[in-house]
Amino acid sequence: MTPHRTRNILICSGKGGVGKTTLTANLGIALARQGVRTAVLDADFGLRNLDLLLGLENRIVFTAQEVLAGSCRLEQALVKHKQEPNLALLPAGNPRMLEWLKPEDMQAIVGMLAPSFDVVLIDCPAGIEDGFKNAVSAAQEAIVITTPEVSAVRDADRVIGLLNTHGIQPIQLVLNRVRPKMMANQEMLSVNDVTDILALPLLGLVVEDEQVIVSTNRGEPLTLSGSHSPAALAYSNVARRLQGEDVPLPDPAKMGRGLRAKLSRLIKTKIF
Amino acid sequence: MTLRDTINRLLGLQRASATTARERLQLVLAHDRSDLNPELLEQMRREILEVVSRYVEIDLDEVDVSLETEDRVTALVANLPIRRAKAVAQPGVKAKISLGVNASGPPKVNTPGRPGPEVANSALEDTDGATAAEAEKPAAQDIQPEPAAEKARLEGSESLS
Numbered sequence: 001m002t003p004h005r006t007r008n009i010l011i012c013s014g015k016g017g018v019g020k021t022t023l024t025a026n027l028g029i030a031l032a033r034q035g036v037r038t039a040v041l042d043a044d045f046g047l048r049n050l051d052l053l054l055g056l057e058n059r060i061v062f063t064a065q066e067v068l069a070g071s072c073r074l075e076q077a078l079v080k081h082k083q084e085p086n087l088a089l090l091p092a093g094n095p096r097m098l099e100w101l102k103p104e105d106m107q108a109i110v111g112m113l114a115p116s117f118d119v120v121l122i123d124c125p126a127g128i129e130d131g132f133k134n135a136v137s138a139a140q141e142a143i144v145i146t147t148p149e150v151s152a153v154r155d156a157d158r159v160i161g162l163l164n165t166h167g168i169q170p171i172q173l174v175l176n177r178v179r180p181k182m183m184a185n186q187e188m189l190s191v192n193d194v195t196d197i198l199a200l201p202l203l204g205l206v207v208e209d210e211q212v213i214v215s216t217n218r219g220e221p222l223t224l225s226g227s228h229s230p231a232a233l234a235y236s237n238v239a240r241r242l243q244g245e246d247v248p249l250p251d252p253a254k255m256g257r258g259l260r261a262k263l264s265r266l267i268k269t270k271i272f
Numbered sequence: 273m274t275l276r277d278t279i280n281r282l283l284g285l286q287r288a289s290a291t292t293a294r295e296r297l298q299l300v301l302a303h304d305r306s307d308l309n310p311e312l313l314e315q316m317r318r319e320i321l322e323v324v325s326r327y328v329e330i331d332l333d334e335v336d337v338s339l340e341t342e343d344r345v346t347a348l349v350a351n352l353p354i355r356r357a358k359a360v361a362q363p364g365v366k367a368k369i370s371l372g373v374n375a376s377g378p379p380k381v382n383t384p385g386r387p388g389p390e391v392a393n394s395a396l397e398d399t400d401g402a403t404a405a406e407a408e409k410p411a412a413q414d415i416q417p418e419p420a421a422e423k424a425r426l427e428g429s430e431s432l433s
Contacts, residue, residue: 150293150300157301186288193294197301 006114009121009242010139010168014155016126018147019176022212022221023235024123025053027143030223030239031119032086039078039117041109043135044125045093045101054081055219056089064109065093065101074112083224088117103137110138119242128162136166143203143242145174148189157198172203174238179208180252191252204238205249206231302339305346313337320350329355 011024021044028040041064042050051057062077081087092109093101106122113120122139125131136142142163146156156173163171175194182188195202209231215222222232223239237247280286303309308316317337324330331353340347 150297153297154300154304158304161305183290186290189290189293189297193290197294197297 004118006110006117007119007141008110008139009119010124010135010142010163011121011145012124012132012135012142012159012163013126013145013152014128014159015146015152018152019145019206020126021049021053021123022216023143023145023174023176023206023238024050024121025221026223026232026235027239027242028054028087028121029081029084029221030236031121031242032081032084033223034239034243035086036243037086037116037118039088039090039113039120041113041120041122041138042089042091043106043122043138044131045091046125046131048091050123051079051089051091052219053216053221054087054089056081057219060089060091063091063093064105067112068105068108101134103134106134106138128158132159132162136163136168139168142168142171143174143238144171144198144200145176146194146198147177148175148183148191148194150189153189153194153197160198160200171200173198173200174204174206175202176206177208178205178252183252202249203241204234205252206234206238298341299339302341302346305341306339306348308339313339316348317350321352324352326358328357331355 011020011027013020024040028038031038040050040054042048044050045063051060056079059079062072064077066072067074067077078088078090081089090109090113092106110120110122122135124135144156144160144163146152160171173195175191178191179188183190191202191205207230209222209229211222211227211229212231215225215227221235222229223235225232234250240247277286281288317335320337321330321332321335334351334353336349336351338349340349
C-alpha cells in the first residue's frame, strides 16, 4: 500500500457572497465523481450553508464538536452523500456553541479525517477574524475565489497576504461570475487584470450562470447532475486541474467575441 | 453598455470603467499592503524631506511621495526635485529616492530577521534632467546622464496577523 497524504485545501475569499460554498459543494462532488475520496468540512459553523447546497440539511445529527467531545464516533458525524458515496460532509460545529472552536480543534478534526480521505475541502467563513484563523490553521494549500469586482479583489488580496504569513502553499485562484460580454466591452476587470493584481496562478474561470441558482434551489450541485452548463463544466475542470491534469483555460476574450456573441450583443444593446 | 455610453466612449468623453477599476484597486492595494495610513505616510514624508533638506535645497512645490504597487510588491516612490545642493551649487537637478516594501509574506533569506522597513541604500542621486518631465529645467553640465534611481528592495514582512 502506498503511503497516502491527505490534501487539506482551504477555500476562502475574504468577502462574503462570492461563491466559496458553491465552489466547495461543486468541487467536492466533481472530485468524488473522479474517484477521489473527498470530505467537505464546513468551517463556517456560525452561518453554515454547505449542507443546504449539497441537499444534506436534513441528515445532520452530529458535528465535529460532538466527535471531539467524545460523545459520538467520527462515522456518526460524517454525512455520506447518497448519490456520490465518495463524498462526505462534516459540519464543524453547532451554531449554538460558537466559542468552543480553536485552531487546535480544527487541526484535530482534519487529523481524524486524514486516514479515510484523499482530499479535505475546508469551506472558510467570510472575513479574516477567528473563523478564518481556525480554518487556515488546518490547511496546507488554498484556493482563493473572487469575482472581477473591486471590493472582492481587494478582500482577496488581504486574504492572500494572510495565507502567505501562515505559510500556505500553493495558493491558486478561481475567478467567479465572469461576464465575457462586459469584459469584451471593458466594463469589467479583465482576467489578466485580476491575476496580475493578485499575482496568483489561475485554477479556474467560472462564467456567470443562472443554472447555479437553480441547482442551489434544488440542493443538487451542478456537477452532480452531469449538467453541460458552462459553470458545471468550469467546476469540473477546476477539479481536474486540482488533480494535476492539464486542462486549458478558456479565453474570456473569445467567449464573448464569436459572431453569435457579437450579433446578440448588437441586438441587446439598449438604446439610452 | 447603453448607446450613450458607446458614443461617449467613441468620442473620448468617458473611459472604460474597467480601467478606472484597475487604477483604483492598484492605489488602494498599495496602501492596504503597506499598512500605512495617510497620516503615517504624511509623517514619513515630512521626515524624509527634513533629512534630505539638510543636504540639498528641495523644490517643495514639486515634491511627490507616493506608494506604487506591482506584482504584490509595493514601493514607496519619492520624487524630490532639487534646486541646488547645499555644499556645491547644482541648479535644476532632481533627486529620486525609492525604497520598496515586499507586501507578501515573511522576510526573505537575504535580509534575515529584519523586523520592518528600513532604508538600506536609500539613494540620493542627481539626475541630468534629460527626461521629458524635467526637460524644462536647465541641466547642470557635470552630471552623469542616466538617472538610475536606485531601488533598495526591502523585505520587511507586512504585519498582517
